[in-house]
Amino acid sequence: MRKLSMEELNRLTVADFKNTRKFPLTLVLDNVRSLHNVGAAFRTADAFAIEKIWLCGITGRPPQREITKTALGSTESVAWEYAPTTLQALHQLRAAGYVLVAVEQTTGSQLLPAFQPDPARRYALVMGNEVFGVEDEVLALCDAAVEIPQFGTKHSLNVSVAAGVVLWDFMSKIGWSNMQ
Numbered sequence: 696m697r698k699l700s701m702e703e704l705n706r707l708t709v710a711d712f713k714n715t716r717k718f719p720l721t722l723v724l725d726n727v728r729s730l731h732n733v734g735a736a737f738r739t740a741d742a743f744a745i746e747k748i749w750l751c752g753i754t755g756r757p758p759q760r761e762i763t764k765t766a767l768g769s770t771e772s773v774a775w776e777y778a779p780t781t782l783q784a785l786h787q788l789r790a791a792g793y794v795l796v797a798v799e800q801t802t803g804s805q806l807l808p809a810f811q812p813d814p815a816r817r818y819a820l821v822m823g824n825e826v827f828g829v830e831d832e833v834l835a836l837c838d839a840a841v842e843i844p845q846f847g848t849k850h851s852l853n854v855s856v857a858a859g860v861v862l863w864d865f866m867s868k869i870g871w872s873n874m875q
Contacts, residue, residue: 734765
């Protein structure tokens with residue numbers, strides 16, 4: 696066994712990536728304060744070929760050194776848009792037909808393994824602030840909430856880690872093999 700070379704990985708160019716089919720998923724970053732988390736979200740969004748990232752409120756926007764360092768070029772490949780508030784972004788997404796899903800522990804949240812997305816629908820996954828989570832007004836607008844089962848002493852994951860877990864779960868359920 697050996698690691699694959701860059702040529703063997705056969706990665707897309709940025710131009711080719713922009714023209715490929717994307718998973719019907721969008722990440723919404725609700726006042727994410729860490730620029731490193733924003734960069735990591737971009738890198739994850741590129742890896743999973745999702746449609747777009749919405750950067751809302753205080754969430755940092757490219758180009759910024761901390762985002763660029765963590766994103767490793769994915770700020771050039773992944774479509775993104777800024778909204779002054781998360782509510783504004785969610786109203787636009789709802790009007791475009793997205794199902795709005797908060798990734799948050801709530802009285803009505805469903806464990807992620809039990810949540811079954813409809814492959815015919817598009818989803819906006821709302822990731823909250825590192826300290827305060829998804830804002831209450833934002834939760835009220837969401838169609839559902841999912842939470843990642845955890846078995847240790849902590850009650851949350853880093854927002855960029857949680858984004859990766861949830862994106863992978865959704866992709867697995869909506870048919871990631873159809874993209875290959």
